[in-house]
Amino acid sequence: MSIKPAANGRDFPDILAGGVLIFLGALGLWAGRDLTYGTPAMMGPGFLPKSLCAIIALIGVIVLIKALSKPHEALDAVNPKPLLILVAAIAGFAFAAERFGFVAATIWLLVVGSLADPESRWKEIFISTAVLTTLGALLFVYGLGVQMPIWPF
Amino acid sequence: MAFLDVLMLGFSEALTPTNLMFCFIGALLGTLIGVLPGIGPTATVAILLPVTFFLPPLGALIMLAGIFYGAQYGGSTTAILVNLPGEASAVVTAIDGYQMARKGRAGAALAIAALGSFFAGTVATIALAVAGPTLSAFALSFGPAEYVALCIFGLLAATILAHGSVVKAIGMVCLGLVLGMVGIDVNSGSARMTFGSTDLYDGIDFVVIAVGLFGIAEIATNLESKEIRGVLQSKIGRLWPTREEFKDSWAAVLRGTGVGTILGVLPGGGATLSAFSAYSVEKRISKTPEKFGHGAIAGVAGPEAANNAGAQASFIPLLTLGIPSNSIMAMMLGAMTIHGITPGPSVIQNQPELFWGLVASMWLGNAMLLVINLPLIGLWVKLLQIPYRLMYPAILLFCCVGVYSVSNRGFDVALVILFGILGYVLRKAKCEPGPLLLGFVLGPLLETNLRRAMLLSQGDWLVFFERPISAVLLVITALMLLTLILPTIRKNRKAAFEASED
Amino acid sequence: MNMMRTAILAAGTLLATIGSAHAEWPKDRPIQMIVAFAPGGSTDVMARAMQPYLEKELGADIVIENRPGASGEIAYTALAKAKPDGYTFSYINTPGFLSMQVQRKLGYDPKTIKPIARIVDDPAAIVVPAASEIKTIAQFIEAAKAKPGAVSFGSSGIGTDDHLAIIILGAETGTKMTHIPFNGAGETRTAILGAQVTGGGLNVSEFGGNDTSGLRMINTFGKERSPQLPDVPTAIESGFNVEMTSERGIAAPREVPAEIADRFAAAVKATLDNPEFQKQAKQMALPLAYLSGPDWEKEMPTRLARFQKIWDTTPWVQQ
Numbered sequence: 004m005s006i007k008p009a010a011n012g013r014d015f016p017d018i019l020a021g022g023v024l025i026f027l028g029a030l031g032l033w034a035g036r037d038l039t040y041g042t043p044a045m046m047g048p049g050f051l052p053k054s055l056c057a058i059i060a061l062i063g064v065i066v067l068i069k070a071l072s073k074p075h076e077a078l079d080a081v082n083p084k085p086l087l088i089l090v091a092a093i094a095g096f097a098f099a100a101e102r103f104g105f106v107a108a109t110i111w112l113l114v115v116g117s118l119a120d121p122e123s124r125w126k127e128i129f130i131s132t133a134v135l136t137t138l139g140a141l142l143f144v145y146g147l148g149v150q151m152p153i154w155p156f
Numbered sequence: 157m158a159f160l161d162v163l164m165l166g167f168s169e170a171l172t173p174t175n176l177m178f179c180f181i182g183a184l185l186g187t188l189i190g191v192l193p194g195i196g197p198t199a200t201v202a203i204l205l206p207v208t209f210f211l212p213p214l215g216a217l218i219m220l221a222g223i224f225y226g227a228q229y230g231g232s233t234t235a236i237l238v239n240l241p242g243e244a245s246a247v248v249t250a251i252d253g254y255q256m257a258r259k260g261r262a263g264a265a266l267a268i269a270a271l272g273s274f275f276a277g278t279v280a281t282i283a284l285a286v287a288g289p290t291l292s293a294f295a296l297s298f299g300p301a302e303y304v305a306l307c308i309f310g311l312l313a314a315t316i317l318a319h320g321s322v323v324k325a326i327g328m329v330c331l332g333l334v335l336g337m338v339g340i341d342v343n344s345g346s347a348r349m350t351f352g353s354t355d356l357y358d359g360i361d362f363v364v365i366a367v368g369l370f371g372i373a374e375i376a377t378n379l380e381s382k383e384i385r386g387v388l389q390s391k392i393g394r395l396w397p398t399r400e401e402f403k404d405s406w407a408a409v410l411r412g413t414g415v416g417t418i419l420g421v422l423p424g425g426g427a428t429l430s431a432f433s434a435y436s437v438e439k440r441i442s443k444t445p446e447k448f449g450h451g452a453i454a455g456v457a458g459p460e461a462a463n464n465a466g467a468q469a470s471f472i473p474l475l476t477l478g479i480p481s482n483s484i485m486a487m488m489l490g491a492m493t494i495h496g497i498t499p500g501p502s503v504i505q506n507q508p509e510l511f512w513g514l515v516a517s518m519w520l521g522n523a524m525l526l527v528i529n530l531p532l533i534g535l536w537v538k539l540l541q542i543p544y545r546l547m548y549p550a551i552l553l554f555c556c557v558g559v560y561s562v563s564n565r566g567f568d569v570a571l572v573i574l575f576g577i578l579g580y581v582l583r584k585a586k587c588e589p590g591p592l593l594l595g596f597v598l599g600p601l602l603e604t605n606l607r608r609a610m611l612l613s614q615g616d617w618l619v620f621f622e623r624p625i626s627a628v629l630l631v632i633t634a635l636m637l638l639t640l641i642l643p644t645i646r647k648n649r650k651a652a653f654e655a656s657e658d
Numbered sequence: 659m660n661m662m663r664t665a666i667l668a669a670g671t672l673l674a675t676i677g678s679a680h681a682e683w684p685k686d687r688p689i690q691m692i693v694a695f696a697p698g699g700s701t702d703v704m705a706r707a708m709q710p711y712l713e714k715e716l717g718a719d720i721v722i723e724n725r726p727g728a729s730g731e732i733a734y735t736a737l738a739k740a741k742p743d744g745y746t747f748s749y750i751n752t753p754g755f756l757s758m759q760v761q762r763k764l765g766y767d768p769k770t771i772k773p774i775a776r777i778v779d780d781p782a783a784i785v786v787p788a789a790s791e792i793k794t795i796a797q798f799i800e801a802a803k804a805k806p807g808a809v810s811f812g813s814s815g816i817g818t819d820d821h822l823a824i825i826i827l828g829a830e831t832g833t834k835m836t837h838i839p840f841n842g843a844g845e846t847r848t849a850i851l852g853a854q855v856t857g858g859g860l861n862v863s864e865f866g867g868n869d870t871s872g873l874r875m876i877n878t879f880g881k882e883r884s885p886q887l888p889d890v891p892t893a894i895e896s897g898f899n900v901e902m903t904s905e906r907g908i909a910a911p912r913e914v915p916a917e918i919a920d921r922f923a924a925a926v927k928a929t930l931d932n933p934e935f936q937k938q939a940k941q942m943a944l945p946l947a948y949l950s951g952p953d954w955e956k957e958m959p960t961r962l963a964r965f966q967k968i969w970d971t972t973p974w975v976q977q
Contacts, residue, residue, distance in 0.1 A: 017324075020585035024327045031334050034349040044615025046607045048341040048348055055330045055337075062327040069323075078584055085379035086580055089372060089552070090573050096556045097569035112556055113549045119379050120545045131546055135553055143557050147189065148203050150564040150723050151557075198696075202724070205706045209938070296852035340729070342839055345761070345816035345975035354735075354765055358726060478869040479848050483696060486844060490703035493867045496941040500869020564723065608838050612810055612854070 014073035021067025028060025085119040092116035104152040105144055109136045163285070166512030170520055175215055179517050182219035183524045186226015187532075191234055192554055197227035199561060201487045213495035214510055218517040220491055221471070224484050225277065225518065228467040229525045232269045232460055236262060237536055238551055240371045244362055244428040244597045245463035248435045250370060251590055252448060252455030259451050262540060263395035266533045268405050268453055269460040270526055276413040276461035277522035280468035283417050284475070285515050291469070292476040295421045300609035301619050305629035306422075307602035310429050312633050313436035314591040325591045328582075332595025333602065335360060342600075343607050355567045364568050365596060367555045368575020369582070369589040375548050376580050395534060397453070405457035408438050412458035416465025421473060422481070427466035428597050434462035468518060475499050475511060688719035691908075692748035694733030696726040700843070700864065701749055701906060704777070704944060708926075711935050715925035729817065730754050731764060738766035742913035747774065747922065752905040756962045757817045760969045769912065774919055775926040776907035776954040778863070779947035781880030782819040783890070784811075785850055785865060786857040788874045795877040795896050798857060802833040810836040812846045812858030817974055820846075820859025822965070823879045823902035825972055827893070830900060847873070861904055862886055866943030879903065886943050905947075907954060923951055 031052065038049025092115040099108035113132040117123045143149045169175065189200050201220050208216035228245070235246040236253035249269065256265040283291065298306075311333075315325040338349045339359030350356035397405070412434040419430035438458040439448045448455050473479040478500040480486035492499055497510065504511045539547070559568050579589060613619035621627045691709075695701045705722055713720050725733040733748055734755070740746035750773070759768050784798060792798050802809040813820035816839050828835055838855055840846045843864040850858045851872050865875055866886045875890050879902040883892055893900045908926060910919060929935050930948045939946050949957075968974075 016584065016586040017321075019581070020324055020327075020587050023581055023585055023587075024331070027331060031349065034351060038346065038348055039344075042615065043610055043617065044613075046343075046610060048344045048346045051603050051606070052334055052337050052348060055334045059327055059330045059334065062323060062330070066321075066323060066327070080381060081584065082380045086376040086577065089376055089379075089576065092552065093372070093556060093569060093573050093576070097566040097573075100556075100560055100566045100569065108556075109553060112553060116549050116552045117545070119375075120548070122545045127546060131549060135550055139553055139557065143561070147192075147200070147561075149557060149561045150721070151560060202702065202706070205703070206709045209707070209710065296848070299849075299852060299854040342815065342841055354731060357729075357731070473848075477851065477872075479851070480844050487703070489868075490700075490706075493942045494703070494707055494938055498867070498869045500871060503869075563726065604841070611836055611838055614807060614836075 014070040014076045015078045016076060017066050017070030017073060019078065021063045021065075021070055024063030024066060025060050026063075028056045028058075028063055031056035031059065088119040089116060092119070100151055103155040105140055106136055106153055107155055109139055159286070162508060162512045163516070165509055166285075166514075166516030169214060169509050169513030170218070170516035174212070175218055175513070175517060176520070178211070178215040178219040179222050179521045180524055182222020183226040183229075183521045184528060186223040186228075187230040187525065187528055189223070190227035190230020192558060197224050198483045198487065200227075201484055205487060205491060208491055209494060213492075213497060214513050216491055216495065217488065217510075217514050218521075220488055221514065221518060222521045224488075225464070225467050225521060226525060228464055229270070229273055229529060232273075232463075233266065233536060234554075236265045236269065236456070237540060238371075238547075239374045240551065240555070241366050241593075244366075244593065245431040245459070245466070247366065247370075247590060247593045248431045248459040249456055249463075251435070252450075252452050255449065255451035256453065256456065257540065261401075261451065261453075263533055263537045264397040264401050264453065265456050266536060267395070267397050267530065268401065268409075268457050270529045270533070272405065272409040272412065272457045272461040273464035274522050274526045275409055276416055276465035277468050277525075278519060279413045280417045280420070280465040281515060281519045281522070284468065284472050284518075285512075288472045288476045291418075291421045291472050292479075294418075295473050295479075296477070297625065298422055299623070300605040300612060301623045301626040302629070303601060303605035304609055305620060305626035305633070306429070307598045307605070309629050309633045309636075310432060310598055311595060311602075312636055313433055314594040316436045316439055316636075320586055320588060324587050328587055328589070328592040329595040332592035332597075333599040335365065335592075336596045336599025337603060342604055355565070358563075359600075360571065360596075361559075361562045361568060362593075362597065363559055363562050364571050365575050366593060367559050368572045369579035369592065371551065371555045372572060372576030373579025373583055373589075375551065376576065377583055378544065379548070395537065401453045405453050408434075408454040408458035409461040411437055412461030413465045415458075416462035417469050419462075420466030420469030427463060427470055427482070428594075430466040431459040431463040432594050434458040471518070475503065475514070687745060688721045689716070689744070690721050690723055690746050692733045692737055692746070693722055693724050694726065694730035694749065694751065696724060701751060704906065704942070705749055707938055707942065708777075708929055708935070711929040711932055712925055715928045716922070729758060729815075731758060731766075734768075734771060735764075735766040737909065737911060738770045740911050742911035742915075744910070744914055744918035744922070747908050747910050750907060750909045752958075752961065753819050753822055753902070753965065754817065756958060757822065757965050759962065760965045761817060761975055771909050772912045772914060772919070773951045773954045773958075774908045774910050775923045775951055776905055776947060776949035777926065777930065778906045778944050779949075780861045780863050780904045780906070780945050781878040781884055781892075782823045782859055782861055782902045782904065783865060783875050783878040783880075784857050785860045785873050785875045787850055787853045788872050789853070790857070790874065792857065793874075793876060795891075795893055795898060798876065799827075799831050799833055799898075801856070802828075802835050803831075806834040807836050809857075810838050810855040812838045812840050812849045812855040814843045814846050814859065815839050815841065818859075819861070819879075819902050819904040821974060822968065823859060823900055825968060825974060826900045826902065827898060829968070829972065830898060862945055863943045867941070884945060886945060905954075907949070907951075909951075919951065 035049050035052045039047030040049045040053060041047025092112050095115060096108045096112040099111055110132055113135055114128060117128045140153055144151055144153055186197060189197060200223055231243050231246045232249045234240045235250035236257055239250050239254040241247040241250045253265045311329050314329050315322055338356055340357045341348050347357060415434045415437060416430040419433060420427050435455055435458060438454045439445050442454060470481045470485060473481050474485045474488060480489045497503060556569050559572050562568055582589060609619055620630060693702050693705050709720050709722060725736055737748040758764060784795060786792050792801060811824050824835060824837060840849060843860055846858045846860060849855050862878060862884045877891050877893050877896060878884055879893050879900055881901055927948055930946050
């Protein structure tokens, strides 16, 4: 996703919205391609999902077409770095939680996640990770009975 | 038995030291878990269920009920402070509550939410005591056709929720509806849009979508640029609402209470629908609808009152008919049956001390919640002064653990990533996630009831107009749609929104 | 959970102190018991009601873990994959456990799961609103014959015992009823109470454990009359050859040592024989019916074959 050069009379947020809706509508139609449509009296499992996905794609087309003739509006600045780091942090947690337990997953999440903010300082990261991991284990696993192992073994 | 006598009986039961203590434990626990997103009251009540076998029946029920309404109370706190709705009904609170927090009015938002909830809880408790059986009969008259009409009404209300283009809002609603249909289809048993994964057979959990679209996307956007972060370390305004804010919210609380008490009785999406409906009502009748979405206090007061009233009202079908309207009520039912109590008309007659004791304890519990929560507001607001670089990893941890705890699996946490990315892109596209979430909540309700209604009518669409309640709802919906579409009003609406784009 | 418990203890509550007098197995860590359904469901409530008794009998800690999803497949897959060391058990339910083997390709091999003990045997039944003119199963069938499709029957879901019972009843009598699936027994009850459907399926425990005003059970699909509801005839004695019950029990991975399996089964039996638990079970209207693991497993192939036969003629899931 990059910011296109500003042209006159284009509403870029709406162009993006239209694109997203068309993509998701099409994805839904594809994912539900095998579902029976049925009749009103005996609606199949595909009746509403397919109809709705078609509507979503249609709305996407309308938004897109209208956007081309709307007054110019630029996209907000896009800086995907924090998002990508967050994704890596959460993915690691998701992977580690069941396999390596709360402590390992949380340390990964907090240390990697903290890097998403360039203002973070290593010393602070270590302290807050230690505090949050301990408190989290006590509160969530012991206190509230979240069913997650604490240690990797 | 005269009303006053039974009320006296109820209070004499609820005011015993042990029962007061159970009430306090329940309310406190509820507040605590309500503040933590994901870890819902359902799991907590389930864990405590075996413990309650050893408690006196009334004490056990008082405590479990306290957890439930305490969680409703606590749920709005994270929605207001960090834009993280822990449950469906708090989504609406997040819209204006979070904006208020960003303007340094977090204290006022929290205080109004607490006071509004207390008032609504009181009224709904009285409604339960006075009109329980009547309201239950109303709930029973809701068949599939009525639910369909109600859902369509609610979905249209969702488009009012958004403060951008109506077309995009409808797109978001449809997207939410489709997401709500992922998983095993109740009517046919076939797997839908699961991409072949058994992990999706049960569908996507609400918490997964809310945490992704709101929580993660919010953090990613906040970290993106230095300017936004500067705003976050918000100035702390006055803690207490101003006279002006009180003036703007009391009528909203009254209306929200009414909406919540009536809709909350309905099994299924009742409590959630009531919060969304209350917001739409406020925005519709407000003289300054352009303020909604930018920190309108009525947009916090109305829905908060409605969701608490709705939570309280969901006890009505349970206690008067033995019908659990959500999973927590189902657990309450379990606790009751284990103690040999069969909720229904007979309970009120045969065990009045139990019924009225529970009702009285709910009011006491609401009062206790106020006492617990008001002093906490100062503390919550102070939390906002923690530098964001230290705060967001903690929010991240709460989000991940909360999502994990929904079904005890890492899969849901991984799914959050997808919704986080989607939420980020939607923000860039200026699409609001609120309508999507309402669509998601109402999707299954709408679909199953639509299919049931059509099965029962053997394919006759007229069924929706032959049944009076459904016909009335559809007519109201059509009128609302008309006012949206009528060009003049549309122009006004547009002008209002353009004025608000700052 | 510990913190909550402690809080409640500290608050001066009488919590049954879990005796550690007898038993040496398994002391080192808690036994995990998987429940295939969400907290609050009838299986979950039963599991939690049994938990303290089983803990006492075994002298061990038990942790209940809810693994809901895919009508049990997720939990059963987890059980099949678990180490057979006696630290993982799961509640299993029929007909779901059996009917899913007929319905679809599963993520686990059912043969790797070993039934340990059956706990309840809960007959399906037809329930109508109290004001309904239908009073017997014969009248129900007559109504369905008079207007094909106009009689509607609510069940607690696709492939549940209620649903299978009505399919067999329809096939036996050559009638067509409109099947309306609901999400669980709570919704079905509401729909019957509000007369949104002609009738619906509720199990004996789902009916008897609740307030029954506004409802009437016209027959059960049990083998014989249920001791909880002795006045309700069975379908068989009314001349309709349909039997359908929902069983709940406990299972373990196949390779679990015989000694542990026996000890566990004995603990279940002792719990069911405990008068205090029986009192609770009676209040929940649980039709307790202990059956040893091997005996229970012996019954399964017959039922499985029957489901296969129904599936071949009238598959209950659209593919």
